[in-house]
Amino acid sequence: MSSLREDELQSRLLDLTPEELQRRILQAVRRGASMAEIADLKDSDVATPEEAIQALMDGNARFFGGQARRPEIGANERRAQIMGQTPYAAVLACSDSRVPVELVFDQGLGQLFVVRVAGNVVGEGGLGTLEYAIKHLDVHLIVVLGHEGCGAVAAALMSPEEIAQEPTNLQTLIGRIKPSVEQLPTIRDKKARMREAVINNVRHQVQILRRQPVVQEAEASGQIRVIGGFYEIGSGAVDFLIDEDELRV
Numbered sequence: 001m002s003s004l005r006e007d008e009l010q011s012r013l014l015d016l017t018p019e020e021l022q023r024r025i026l027q028a029v030r031r032g033a034s035m036a037e038i039a040d041l042k043d044s045d046v047a048t049p050e051e052a053i054q055a056l057m058d059g060n061a062r063f064f065g066g067q068a069r070r071p072e073i074g075a076n077e078r079r080a081q082i083m084g085q086t087p088y089a090a091v092l093a094c095s096d097s098r099v100p101v102e103l104v105f106d107q108g109l110g111q112l113f114v115v116r117v118a119g120n121v122v123g124e125g126g127l128g129t130l131e132y133a134i135k136h137l138d139v140h141l142i143v144v145l146g147h148e149g150c151g152a153v154a155a156a157l158m159s160p161e162e163i164a165q166e167p168t169n170l171q172t173l174i175g176r177i178k179p180s181v182e183q184l185p186t187i188r189d190k191k192a193r194m195r196e197a198v199i200n201n202v203r204h205q206v207q208i209l210r211r212q213p214v215v216q217e218a219e220a221s222g223q224i225r226v227i228g229g230f231y232e233i234g235s236g237a238v239d240f241l242i243d244e245d246e247l248r249v
């Protein structure tokens with residue numbers, strides 16, 4: 001019988017299907033492996049920012065291609081998570097009900113650490129949450145995910161008089177988006193203008209994150225990368241903003 005360590009090594013080498021992972025977990029349970037050892041079996045194939053980006057790209061392709069296989073495979077996978085969580089990426093996304101992060105990336109339980117707030121803006125609570133993900137969960141990637149038809153970004157394009165009629169806390173939130181839509185080039189097409197505003201907001205929030213010492217340090221050491229994404233509701237596809245020139249405000 002092969003040892004758990006060999007199994008672990010193998011799962012790093014192979015791109016396991018969820019069914020295969022489920023089978024390995026079941027084998028480990030039968031062998032009497034500890035919960036900690038079983039937890040190690042999960043997602044051991046995602047160990048770098050590049051692999052994390054690839055896993056999200058592959059998952060999104062399954063989602064928009066109608067091949068989604070998540071969120072849950074079975075009771076064993078769920079049980080293997082009792083000891084703790086080992087998400088490989090953190091996502092700062094919008095609260096919009098049409099953008100459920102795990103579904104969009106076809107990810108299962110315990111894989112993504114998610115902050116959702118209208119307009120995917122960086123605020124105190126969200127920043128602390130992402131710092132926790134970096135320091136204590138050892139994630140390899142942070143994604144700021146904007147989306148088509150974002151109501152929060154549309155609100156930031158309203159007149160100051162209109163914004164003044166909103167509740168105070170909502171005004172504060174809109175205020176965090178405003179700088180990224182203020183210097184938009186003139187675009188006549190409304191849909192194209194909104195897309196540009198959303199993407200600019202993603203870039204802007206990425207820049208804010210990158211000014212935070214914990215994020216800076218983790219990026220400099222190679223632990224994480226901070227990237228952006230634009231989710232298109234109609235197609236289900238995410239456009240990834242990965243290179244520096246795509247992320248520049």
Ligand SMILES: [Zn+2]
Nearest residue numbers: 094096150151
């Ligand atoms: Zn939104």
